[in-house]
Amino acid sequence: MTHTSVVNLKRGERCDVYMGRASSAWRARPLLDPGARWNGLDGFYGNPFPAMHGRGSALGHFLPWFHRKVATDPVYLERVLSLRGLRLACFCAPLPCHARIIADWIDAFPEDWAWAFLEVVRRQAAARSEVSPRSCSA
Numbered sequence: 001m002t003h004t005s006v007v008n009l010k011r012g013e014r015c016d017v018y019m020g021r022a023s024s025a026w027r028a029r030p031l032l033d034p035g036a037r038w039n040g041l042d043g044f045y046g047n048p049f050p051a052m053h054g055r056g057s058a059l060g061h062f063l064p065w066f067h068r069k070v071a072t073d074p075v076y077l078e079r080v081l082s083l084r085g086l087r088l089a090c091f092c093a094p095l096p097c098h099a100r101i102i103a104d105w106i107d108a109f110p111e112d113w114a115w116a117f118l119e120v121v122r123r124q125a126a127a128r129s130e131v132s133p134r135s136c137s138a
């Protein structure tokens, strides 16, 4: 059983990957662990919903978006699955955070199940891209 954790950048905790938005990457860069992977600084893992109406609202929008995204976007899913067992860094912990949602989702099922799920999502995405050009020309 792996444990994917969420750490707070402001506390100087050891971390592996930045989970915030690209717009906050300049704040994260000097705080990131020297051993951290830098592939999150483009904001790839960030919550696309702003917190302007509060943290609960941003997370309330993120949850269904995330569930739809992992089920339909194999590129996103593969990168999310690559976070398994890592220390995800954000500015929120221990407050509720989209990184916590992602970490809990990853840890909720075994790794072999995760790769089987990716295979299914890939096949469905490929089937969709084969169908749409034909339906357009009809």
Ligand SMILES: [Zn+2]
Binding pocket: 090, 091, 092, 093, 096, 097, 098, 099
């Ligand atoms: Zn956060």
